[in-house]
Amino acid sequence: MTDASTGQALDLVNVVVEGMGVSEGTTTRSDGLYQFTRLEAGAYVLRASFIGYRLFSDSLDLAPGQVLTATIALQPVETELDELVVESAGIASVAVPVAGLQTIRAADIDRVPTPDVSGDLASLLTTIPGVVSTGDQGGQLFIRGGEPSQNMVMLDGMLVYQPFHILGFYSAFPSDIVNRADIYAGGFGAKFGGRLSSVIDIRSRDGNTRSFAGSGAISPFIGALQFEGPLIPGRVSLLASYRTALLDRIATQYIDDRLPFEFDDLFAKLYMKVSSTSNLSATYLKTNDSGTLEDARDDVVPDEVSWTNEVIGGRYLFLPRNVPVAAELRISHSRLENGIGPAAAPVRTSSIEDTHILLTASFVGARVNADAGMDLRTISLASELGGLYQNVEFRNSRLGNWGNFLEMDIELGEHARLQPSLRAQFYKVRFQPYLEPRLRFVWERGGHQISAATGIHHQEIVGLTDRRDAANVFTAWTSIPPADGRSQSVDAGRIQKATHAIVGYSIDSGRGLRLSAEGFYKYYANLLVAEWTAYPRFTTRMQPASGRSAGFDVRMDAQRGPIYLQINYGYSATRYRAEQASILVWYGEETLDFRPPHDRRHQLNLLTGAEVRGFDVSVHWTYGAGLPYSRAIGFDGFALIDDIVNVGEVPASRRVIYERPYNAQLPGYHRLDVSVERSFDIGRSRLTAQASALNVYDRANIFYLDVFTLQRVDQLPFIPSLGLKVAFQ
């Protein structure tokens, strides 16, 4: 099932086949695939319907034993036509949360005010309750209690380790390249393995196989170019996008604050329709980020944080003619390098590299769909941690893991679906597999929807951050040592584990109002967090911990005519319990309960917009409660007195005097962003102009606090912006 104008595969299209006394329906999958099995020979009518497209209807004559491939190209409707067009009856927005899953389309992304004309997935993510960002700088997202290293972000099945740009409005995923994004805040199915907390599964568009299209955009924040078109009409297409930050060159000319951020991203996708039953695609993504997070001082060169993602992968999809199964092979390679310190010679560096092979077979039945697959992953990790007040620490490791999964989608009557799945994951730390049963359930009737999800998840790699800094942005990637009898580490063989439970309810009035609520609970066992120490240093020494995160989100979506409104509130409470042996000595308790630094208790978002006389107006106000951090009593020194010694010859080090970890809370975060946009058609081109204002009331939101040097860096101040975009097709 494709879009007739672009050749783009369409998913979630309703397809019905009727005749011979039967009427069966299904929806297309992510590649536009649909399938009916065990139909008797005879005459049928095939119908396909999708919002914004003309209704498709055709006859089918099926001979005994025949396997028929029906390729449908739906005609989009751009103007009012006197014919049958499928329209939405409810709210033309958004992402309905279903047991932790929200499916995002490019149109959803474009609703959130951003400093330039083209939208970006990152801006939308921060409007979702339960998603905590480090703010408009830093590029870190925490989802329902999970840390950035516990989130799996994938583009076309390829892992992208640190996909969010240093300026938090932007990610590696501009809306121009996004087909859809499935955001699982928890409770994800068994085809996803190796992460504890959440999955952001982004599928890029295929390039237009019928005609050329492109755009160029510029704003004080970013410049962007995008191009797509057929290399071989109807068969091979290219989609390419490049963006680069312009803040330091344009925005700093008219605002007082320094904005020393550089980033760019390059995306390219080659799509080839090999035959009517197979296609091949190759995707490449590279991102570069760098910037200084501290203000320059007379005597100190500020540290620069930088990271580079590079991912490349291919996908081959094949439908055998003789079995009702779609087979898919993916091969990808991902690499992340990050560092912090002086730009020429960062004192802390870390890298992670990953090669992944995934083989999936999908069966589409009348009432049961099933995906079965296996994946193989090899990972290389390296870190080199130096810096002020510490010696350099090196760590390298190589890992290999293998997973098998089976995911079912069972229709229970007319109103309910059950999605049981099971993953058997083999990690290096032990020979036996880790079994991960998971279950998702949805019931819908008359506008009411009840959904639930639960499951067990494991993760072998660990992303360590120095939690003593508020809003730390450097992650050292490391691994759990295997329990081979030689390791002295208490962490050996203790693979991280999470258990999720989600229950949700939503009601759609059918008259432009939808209310939804969702509660969640996550329990984390065998977590590994950076060891607590009074030494002012960063280390890959780990301490075991457990954690729990619980909360709820409530959300209202309303639309009346051209006006829409979304209000959502999320409450979340996350606590960690550290089990470091020395805690008993230090605090007189065997464990230490604390709020980790991403425990944002309250989050409120108001997103509204309207079309007024040809102008699209968007307003977004967000509030987040302050995050915990460790407040120091003071700073002194330490010397080890362990014998009759001349203390003048004992090495002494600097020390931080803490009361207790995470004993204070940063100020709350809130901000108002506004944008106004209008488009003009000029021949075959469309010019879009956008005026926007970020942080309208100039709130001094804290972004970064180095508790050692007491350096504070705020998020972006009030910034007005004017952006232009020219698109042609």
Add this chain to the structure above:
Amino acid sequence: MIRSTFLCAVLAAGMGAGCDSEIDPVIGTEQPFTLYGVVSPQLDTQRVIVFPIEGQLRQLEAEPLDALFSWTDTATGATSTWQDSLIRQPDGSIVHMYWWPEAADFGRTYDVRVANAEGVETHVTVRVPGVSEIDIQPPGLTSSTVVPVRVRGDVPNLLKLELEYGFDYTQSGLGEKLESLIIPYGEQASPVADGWVIQVNLARDYRTVLDFIRSQRAIELAPGIQLRGIQIRFLAASAEWSPPGGEFDPEILVQPGTMDNVENGFGFVGAGYRVAHSWLPADSLANAAGFRQ
């Protein structure tokens, strides 16, 4: 720039947000100093490192410390004011070390006070253990190879207690070889009325020595292991000199308040002296334990 307190207040109402964006990341303390040092009759110069407690983490400058360091012998009332020396560490950092060119006396108590310009004092009272004597006693009736070693004297704490066995044996094909092995004995000391008793288990230590030699190289069993001597060593320490679990782990001790005896400040000043005593058990006793003479 627009600063709309009103808008902020309305939108954040009920959320406990407040509009305050200020942050005070260091609580601060009236405690002026952190001290680390050792007081000992075996040192001809007493030394204590002094760190100022500051509101910001920085490397100390090579400049005088605003501190008055006094040392009082509580028995005689004699008070001295110590001098400051700047010590440059291998990493280039500076520490302030105060010193006084005299040995401490056994059994004496000293009062150390360090005052800042406002007169706020950090102080610590240090008591040097009394003189001790080692008494090797004959084995008890219940076990003929366990030798009680008495440490007589006013010694509140025994640290780093260990025995070094000197022995020789015949290595297969290479002839006689002289070696020594240090066996930690921290768990074997018990306090008694006039000091401590250490139960030296010769038979068990013989097996430890034998296992050690066998793990290193082949040994000719016929000549056996000849015991050449035993030295018992320990640190006679003040009562407060007692690390958690008996181990000097810097990762644990670095936490402020851990093995800390300084008042109105942080750190640790210990007092003590080293003790070593050697002896050779009687042939019959060594033979009973497994050694050959």
